[in-house]
Amino acid sequence: MPARKAAAVAALALFLCAAAALPAFVESALPVGDPRPARVTGVVRLIGTGQFPRLVITAEGRGDVFVDEEEWEKLDGLVGLAVTVRGTVQPYDLAIGIHGHSIRIYAVRDFRVVRVR
Secondary structure: OOHHHHHHHHHHHHHHHHHHHHHHHHHOOEEOOOOEEEEEEEEEEEEEOOOOEEEEEEEOOOEEEEEOHHHHHHHOOOOOOEEEEEEEEEEEEEEEOOOOEEEEEEEEEEEEEEEEO
16 A cells, blocks of 8 residues: 555544544533623534534634534524524533643533524
8 A cells, every 4th residue: 555545544544533532522521610691693513423413603703612412403404504592601621632731612502593694
């Protein structure tokens, strides 16, 4: 197998292993502070793998805001559309790797859709 093809296969295998581990990372996120009332405007997107999907609202200037799985039905049929929701946003620190690094992610819950564009 040529070196270039072997490198591509190795990169694909690494990506698949990382994608399979993503749910474990998300489940290990720790809440930071108290949830705050907020209005989130952005495009509803389905991300992740077929086995571990995640529903997010991609907000301008804020990045992805995750939607709790229990509340996905509120956004049923709105994937790909711009929406505005009002609810509470909880920040989480998500540990990545074993060296104590983390990133901040946000999740919206207890929300209602106030506008669809």
